[in-house]
Amino acid sequence: MLLNRNRNIWFTLFCAVILLSYNGQRAFAAIDKNIGSVVQVNDSLSFISPLRLRGFSLLPAPQQVELGAKNIVVDGSWSVDSKVSIEDIAVRRLLEGASELHGLNFAKKGGKKITLAVKPGTVKATSDPALNDQGYLLGITADKIEITGNSPTGLFYGVQSLLQLLRRDPAGRLIAPEAVIRDWPAVQLRFVHWDTKHHQKRMETMKRLIDWHAFFKVNMVALEIEDKYEFPRHPIIGAPGAYTKAELQELTRYALERHIQIVPNIQAPAHMAHVLKHKEFEHLKAEPESNYQACMCDDEAINLIFDMYQDMIDATPGVDYFLASTDEVYYAGICAKCKRPYNPENRSLAWAEFAVKAHDWLAKRNRRMIAWVEYPLLPQDISRLPSDIINGIMGEDKEFLDNQRKIGMRQLAYSSIQGGEPLFSDYSRYPAYVSTVRNGIKAGANPIGSFAAAWDDSGLHEEVFHLGWATITQYAWNPYGPAYEQTMADFLDVFYGANSPDIASAYKLLNEGAQFFRRGWDEVTSTERPSSYGNSFGKGIGTERMDDFLRLPEIPLDKNLKSNTKYTTDHSKIIAQAEELEVKNDELINKLARYMTQIDRNRYSLEVYLSIAYLERYFIKTVLAFRDAERTFERAQAASAAGKHEEAVGFLIEASNKIGALDNWSKGMWENVTEVWEKSRYEKNPDINGRKFVHVQDDVKDHFADRRKGLDYMIAPFxxxxxxGWQNKLNERIKQYAAANKVPVKGLAEKRLED
Known part of the structure; x- marks a missing residue:
């Protein structure tokens, strides 16, 4: 017998109240019948949903669940009865997913059936057809499972939900809960962000990502392409080995079949160093000394941008949207060709005029424009914009949102899962994303979707973004779902397998190590890069660039080997952290190696995490190796003072050999890291068939991942x-001291010519 059977959706003249059951508690949300947007009434979220209390994971958490008293067994005696074509992706996903995820192959005929059907109106959730179309009904009983979608998309999502719910019980049987699930999204568009500016994924990697995005009911991918596309109209822009038109068309078809659109994201008129670095386009710069931004008052520059738009439209047939990002156009209107004085008001006007041009151009080609409606645009100029532009960065600024509401502009609830941190996404910020949609609505927004940004500025591997992508999508699909802690637990169960080990603890340790890597370096004014053109506050502001490195112990040059403890003193806090993290890093690496055989799927993810853990270990080892070197210098000084010159030389040799051993270890470690990362990515910025990659850095931005042409940006501080170089200087000092004191040099591990 099903529980909570009488919980219904009640519609009034102006709103509907959805009753969501979580562990006997109700959270209320109102649905505006005109626009379908969610308006919060009650903030309380349950700690654990009834599904998870029963031992099942489903992400995103569904809108309505009525649980029965029992679990049912699903085995090879079940068959599939499809009312849609067997070639439909929902049917194929059920058959292939059951086999790949659970080792389950259905019978051709059987008494117990899984029925798949499309029946519009099965789930009537809102007055917004775009939301209803994605709805589905999933009914699970002892001898029958029915999945009915309001549309093919809804059916596909219902299949994904069933595949997530299936799990093994202690007896090894595949089970699912007796239940009726009525589900639909709260917002229409659920974006994840692929930023390829500093790397290029392999085609098979992108298809794998699409499959997992579809599993979590993502339906939009913003493909930020920069120079990783061939751009047939201007092929000089495309990097050697860039994706071809045929490849992106293939990827677009693959995604569309899985109800995902690959939405082009072209950075313009700012963030255009990848274009303006080429001599062919230098004359289109807003100012000669900066490759950051194109002149917004130059028709040739605008036409170039639109050519790039057209190339990406051609590469993504069947897609309805285009992200003309207008991101960080700090210097709008600064170009000498712009007639108005350069000031905040005219910067705003220049931005608005470009946005209108881009919108009109895209509208003629049946693409709805998404843009970052932000600085330098002033709130009073929002009224100049076409109302059907989607603001991709919702925010909570009331004045901005009030002006957007006046013209009927919709937004994407924006959250970023990557800031400036290297190595690993700082997932400690993710709990705040639980309320992004709700907070925006409270501030006056009318979101049409969500945007899970995963910037490539620091060159993080895409495997570190899965949790963030899934979390943001969860609270877009169901803004009143369970607490974040359950969302993370559900993600780990679905992504790695229901009986996977404590991977959450590995995330914590990885994040600790990455934060140490980020903050532990010394800084010095850059000798690699000139001063920048400016920053968001204006030209000539914040121009100093910094290099990360580690100040090393002073080699004792005094004839008596007099040394100091400057390194240890200056780095006392960092050394203390490294000593603590050394133990944790050992624990992390042992865990990841052990977990590799304990998870059901996505082992490559842990392989990437293991490579990151070893990079973190490299920094920890380096900090502690120089602590030890300085201590050894003190022992050498004491031996010298006692006239034990041979013993003093031995201490110096010990310090040198330890640094040499670390350097040798790091080379093997780095080869392994490169091998792991290039399983899913192509070589970074290669030279191909005689064509060289033009590595010219941005005159405004200073991305960690752009400090080197290749993957070695990750070890640039080292x-x-x-x-x-430090070891060579020490070795020379050892020889000098030994010769001066007429003692032999024994055991010094110097590099050989063949090394």
Whole structure:
């Protein structure tokens, strides 16, 4: 017998109240019948949903669940009865997903059936057809499972939900809960962001990502392409080995079949260093000394941008949207060709005029424009914009949102799962994303979707973004779902398998190590890069660039080997953290190696995490190796003072050999990291068939991932620290001291010519 059978959706003249049951508690949400947007009434979220209390995971959490008293067994005696074509992706996903995820192959005929059907109006959730179309009804009983979608998309989502719910019980049987699930999204568009500016994923990687996005009911991918597309109209822009038109068309078809649109994201008129670095386009810069932004008052520059738009439209047939990002156009209107004085008011006007041009151009090609409606635009100029532009960065600024509401502009609830941190996404910020949609609505927004940004500024691997992508999508699909802690637990169960080990603890340790890597370096004014053109506050402001490195112990040059403890003193806090993290890093690496055989799927994810853990270990080892070197210098000084010169030389040799051993270890470690990362990515910025990659850096931005042409940006701080150079200087000092004191040099591990 099903529980909570009498919980219904009640519609009034102006709103409907959805009753959501979580562990016997109700959270209320109102649905505006005109626009279908969610308006919060009650803030309380349950700690654990009834589904999870029963031992099942489903992400995103469904809108309505009526649980029965029992679990049912699903085995090979069940068959599939499809009322849609067997070639439909929902049917194929059920058959292939059951086999791949659970080792389950259905019978051709059987008494117990899984029925798949499309029946419009099965789930009537809101007055917004775009939301209803994605709705589905999933009924699970002892001898029958029915999945009915309001549309093919809804059917596909119902299949994904069933595949997530299936799990093994202690006896090894595949089970699912007796239940009726009525589900639909709260917002229409659920974006994830692929930023390829500093890397290029392999085609098979992108298809794998699409499959997992579809599993979590993502339906939009913003593909930020920069120079990783061939751009047939201007092929000089495309990097060697860039994706071809045929490849992106293939990827678009693959995604569309899975109810995902690949939405082009072209950065313009700012963030255009990848274009303006080429001599062919230098004359289109807003100012000669900066490749950051194109002149917004130059028709040739605008036409170039629109050519790039057209190339990406051609590459993504069947897609309805285009992200003409207008991101961080700090210097709108600064170009000498712009007639108005350069000031905040005219910056805003220049931005608005470009947005209108881009909108009109895209509208003629049946693409709805998404843009970052932000600085330098002033709130009073929002009224100049076409109302059907979607603001991709919702925010909570009341004045901005009030002006957007006046013209009927919709927004994407924007959250970023990557800031400036290297190595690993700082997932400690994710709990705040539980309320992004709700907070925006409270501030006056009318979101049409969500946007899970995963910037490539620091060159993080895409495997570190899965949790963030799934979390943001969860609270877009169901803004009143369970607490974040359950969302993370549900994600880990679905992504790695229901009986996977404590991977959450590995995330915590990875994040600790990454934050140490981020904050532990010394900084010095850059010798690699000139001063920048400016920043968001204006030209000539914040121009100093910094290099990360580690200040090393002073080699004792005094004839008596007099040394100091400057390194240990200056780095006392960092050394203390490294000592603590050394133990945690050992624990992390052991866990990841052990978990590799304990998870059901996505082992490559842990392989990437293991590579990150070893990079973190490299920094920890380096900090502690120089602590040890300085201590050894003190022992050498004491031996010298006692006239034990041979013993003093031995201490110096010990310090040198330890640094040499670390340097040798790091080379093997780095080869392994490169091998792991290039399983899913192509070589970073290669030279191909005689064509060289033009590596010219941005005159405004200073991305960690752009500090090197290749993947070695991750070890750039180590390269600046220059362990081999320090060791060579120490070795020369050892020989000098030994010769002066007429003692032999024994056991010094110097590099050979063949090394």
């Amino acid at each position: 390269q600046r620290t220059n362990l081999p």
